[in-house]
Amino acid sequence: MEIRAFEERDWPQVWPIVxxxxxxxxxxxxxxxxxxxxxxxxxxxxxxxxxxxxxxDQRVLGTSNMYPNRPGPGSHIASGNFMVASxxxxxxxxxxxxxxxxxxxxxxxxxxVQFNAVAAxxxxxxxxxxxxxxxxxxxxxxxxxxxxxGRVGLHVMYHGLGA
Numbered sequence: 001m002e003i004r005a006f007e008e009r010d011w012p013q014v015w016p017i018v019x020x021x022x023x024x025x026x027x028x029x030x031x032x033x034x035x036x037x038x039x040x041x042x043x044x045x046x047x048x049x050x051x052x053x054x055x056x057d058q059r060v061l062g063t064s065n066m067y068p069n070r071p072g073p074g075s076h077i078a079s080g081n082f083m084v085a086s087x088x089x090x091x092x093x094x095x096x097x098x099x100x101x102x103x104x105x106x107x108x109x110x111x112x113v114q115f116n117a118v119a120a121x122x123x124x125x126x127x128x129x130x131x132x133x134x135x136x137x138x139x140x141x142x143x144x145x146x147x148x149x150g151r152v153g154l155h156v157m158y159h160g161l162g163a
Contacts, residue, residue: 006051013060120153
């Protein structure tokens, strides 16, 4: 598996991954009925952000975007998102994308990485982020409307980089 910079020609393979995850509305705080164009604008962040794809045999298995968490005085902390194709889960794609994001943030001079809204019910993501060294620093009770579980908490997770 290779992780490389996203190229616009990758979007036809990235969009189905993003669409499936966003439409389910059970892990991300994204509008589930957004259009493909809206999803593209949301996912493909401009510089200084960065977007990558995890590719194997020319097939996109997953994608990640990364960017400054906030502008101005908050711009020294990075953030980002990962999405992995449903049939590629459990193969280390998310782990590789997470390691890539942490390395990008470190080499780009960020002091840490903060995930603002990790659904508490998304146990696989929470476990992955903890393996990568993230800590849950707080949970907003009932802040995520899960389609089957109702209102669940949203974790704020953080990984310091020592920068």
